[in-house]
Amino acid sequence: MIEVSNLTKRYGKVTAVDDVSFTVNPGVVTGFLGPNGAGKSTTMRMILGLDKPDAGTVLVNGLSYRAARTPVAEIGALLEAKGFDRARSARNHLRALASTSGISTKRVDEVLGLVGLSEIANSKAGGFSLGMGQRLGIAVALLGDPRMVMLDEPVNGLDPDGVLWIRNLLRQLADEGRTVFLSSHLMTEMELIADQLIIIGRGRIMADTSMREFIAASSANRVRVVSPGAAELKNRLETRANESELVDSGVLVVSGLSSAEIGQEAFAAGIVLHELTPLSASLEEAFMELTRDSVQFHTDGAAA
Amino acid sequence: MTIDTSHKFEVDALKLKLTFGRVVKSEILKLRSLRSTWIMMLAMLALFIAFGALAALSTTGQISDGSGGPPEGFALDPVTTVLAGGGFAVLVMSVFGVISGAREYNSGMIRATLSFVPRRLYVLWAKVIALLIFVIPVTVIAAFGAFVLGMAVLSGAGSETVALSDPDAQRVLLGTAVYIAGLAIIGLALGIAMRSMPGAIATVIGGVLILPALLTALLPESWRSVLKFLPSNAAAAFTEVEVRVDMLALGPGITVFAAWLALSLAVAGFLLVRRDA
Numbered sequence: 210m211i212e213v214s215n216l217t218k219r220y221g222k223v224t225a226v227d228d229v230s231f232t233v234n235p236g237v238v239t240g241f242l243g244p245n246g247a248g249k250s251t252t253m254r255m256i257l258g259l260d261k262p263d264a265g266t267v268l269v270n271g272l273s274y275r276a277a278r279t280p281v282a283e284i285g286a287l288l289e290a291k292g293f294d295r296a297r298s299a300r301n302h303l304r305a306l307a308s309t310s311g312i313s314t315k316r317v318d319e320v321l322g323l324v325g326l327s328e329i330a331n332s333k334a335g336g337f338s339l340g341m342g343q344r345l346g347i348a349v350a351l352l353g354d355p356r357m358v359m360l361d362e363p364v365n366g367l368d369p370d371g372v373l374w375i376r377n378l379l380r381q382l383a384d385e386g387r388t389v390f391l392s393s394h395l396m397t398e399m400e401l402i403a404d405q406l407i408i409i410g411r412g413r414i415m416a417d418t419s420m421r422e423f424i425a426a427s428s429a430n431r432v433r434v435v436s437p438g439a440a441e442l443k444n445r446l447e448t449r450a451n452e453s454e455l456v457d458s459g460v461l462v463v464s465g466l467s468s469a470e471i472g473q474e475a476f477a478a479g480i481v482l483h484e485l486t487p488l489s490a491s492l493e494e495a496f497m498e499l500t501r502d503s504v505q506f507h508t509d510g511a512a513a
Numbered sequence: 514m515t516i517d518t519s520h521k522f523e524v525d526a527l528k529l530k531l532t533f534g535r536v537v538k539s540e541i542l543k544l545r546s547l548r549s550t551w552i553m554m555l556a557m558l559a560l561f562i563a564f565g566a567l568a569a570l571s572t573t574g575q576i577s578d579g580s581g582g583p584p585e586g587f588a589l590d591p592v593t594t595v596l597a598g599g600g601f602a603v604l605v606m607s608v609f610g611v612i613s614g615a616r617e618y619n620s621g622m623i624r625a626t627l628s629f630v631p632r633r634l635y636v637l638w639a640k641v642i643a644l645l646i647f648v649i650p651v652t653v654i655a656a657f658g659a660f661v662l663g664m665a666v667l668s669g670a671g672s673e674t675v676a677l678s679d680p681d682a683q684r685v686l687l688g689t690a691v692y693i694a695g696l697a698i699i700g701l702a703l704g705i706a707m708r709s710m711p712g713a714i715a716t717v718i719g720g721v722l723i724l725p726a727l728l729t730a731l732l733p734e735s736w737r738s739v740l741k742f743l744p745s746n747a748a749a750a751f752t753e754v755e756v757r758v759d760m761l762a763l764g765p766g767i768t769v770f771a772a773w774l775a776l777s778l779a780v781a782g783f784l785l786v787r788r789d790a
């Protein structure tokens with residue numbers, strides 16, 4: 210279990226993580242979703258004690274990770290796909306990390322097989338593709354057979370086979386009762402893997418919910434109306450609709466009202482309708498909507 | 514949804530304890546598994562011994578610059594002559610130290626290392642020990658090799674030689690090995706503190722090896738009382754046959770050099786523990 214409380218991290222003027230609190234529970238796959246620069250990697254580095262928070266605390270299985278006596282058994286992490294020495298073989302990379310906690314070479318070979326790197330285990334890792342590097346990183350995370358697995362953007366660079374493989378792996382780990390926490394900037398990916406969803410935007414938590422609830426809440430009615438009187442209809446709906454938007458002259462997208470209610474209103478006002486189409490929002494759109502204002506358009510510190 | 518939180522993996526997990534000894538093993542494995550480690554060790558061995566032999570040959574006139582007789586600038590003291598390669602050895606080993614410290618920052622592996630070893634000082638001390646496990650044997654073999662081979666060359670030409678039993682020879686041989694190992698450690702500390710190979714290599718070569726010699730040569734005599742405390746000058750007490758009067762004596766020299774080591778390790782340890790990885 211990971212318990213994050215009021216975590217804040219600043220880099221100069223940029224507040225990368227802003228008073229963030231959440232809990233990641235065992236037995237389920239928890240997705241950490243947010244656009245690039247939202248603060249996912251920074252949060253994960255703080256969970257591992259790599260970066261020091263400016264405020265707040267993180268407890269990993271009830272204690273600060275830096276004080277862990279058996280760190281490899283507590284948490285296994287993939288933080289960056291290229292975090293290995295290019296001159297060393299994959300096997301020696303794993304052996305070096307494994308030996309810090311007495312993990313056997315037998316286990317090293319086992320995880321190499323598990324991630325599908327056995328055949329190239331003895332060649333220099335410098336020649337690895339992004340996907341192979343990613344697999345090596347996952348092997349590192351699995352070395353200690355940890356109670357908790359934390360992966361930062363694990364599907365980046367993986368081929369479709371690899372993506373499917375990792376989905377199954379994470380499901381299996383969660384079913385075994387482990388805590389599984391992974392980040393992504395893609396809702397489409399999360400939709401397929403995660404049971405729980407924590408959405409972060411510009412360092413703040415925007416949503417912390419189950420995937421099922423998120424899907425239910427996101428399918429809020431939106432209706433597309435094509436009409437020569439679109440502008441007039443928009444005015445008449447103003448007070449009732451949550452939001453209506455004139456996307457083109459003659460095309461209106463209304464949310465918060467059903468197509469029946471809109472048709473009724475148009476009929477009452479004598480407005481001709483050419484089209485009245487219910488739209489089901491994709492989760493991707495719902496996610497974009499939620500984090501729209503939080504996406505950093507400027508990368509320079511002053512504008513952030 | 515019911516969640517099974519039974520910790521069936523906990524039993525095995527207890528065996529996977531992080532210990533300092535294991536971290537040392539890990540650091541040795543890291544060095545062993547890089548070809549560059551072995552290349553540097555061999556290069557140091559070859560340079561140290563070959564330069565001693567060459568210097569011996571040239572002082573005896575067996576190699577000459579054409580004018581006959583020994584080339585200028587070579588000291589005629591036999592111990593100094595056969596250890597002529599020491600300067601190269603120091604250079605190679607201090608660079609080796611820097612690489613041992615900064616390499617993981619270059620690749621990003623340091624974050625994996627520190628997530629496996631959250632007790633960061635374990636990493637620093639394990640790196641020091643692993644470094645010394647490579648540096649000390651190679652340095653000792655190289656220094657003795659250069660001594661034995663160089664003296665054999667000198668004696669073959671009928672020149673003056675010094676026996677291994679000579680106290681000055683022993684002091685200088687051992688001292689040179691200590692100096693080289695010490696600079697490797699300073700290199701390691703700088704590598705960790707600066708997290709950059711080029712920066713730390715420039716600092717150790719420029720700042721620790723070249724600058725003090727340059728300042729000592731260029732600044733007026735009155736500065737010597739300060740300059741003698743610089744690492745390379747302090748080490749002269751145990752690396753040079755004739756200890757000059759304006760340099761530190763053996764005891765203070767060792768103390769001052771040890772203080773530099775302690776300082777550099779303290780800075781590296783402080784930064785390693787305090788900074789974000």
Ligand SMILES: Nc1ncnc2c1ncn2[C@@H]1O[C@H](COP(=O)(O)OP(=O)(O)O)[C@@H](O)[C@H]1O
Nearest residue numbers: 220223225243244245246247248249250251252
């Ligand atoms: N080491 C760092 N130094 C300075 N700024 C950083 C550092 N790490 C992250 N940031 C900044 O913090 C913000 C969050 O970054 P990050 O955690 O990497 O986001 P994500 O992983 O969600 O893409 C970004 O604005 C990023 O530029």
Ligand SMILES: [Mg+2]
Nearest residue numbers: 249250251361
């Ligand atoms: Mg990231």
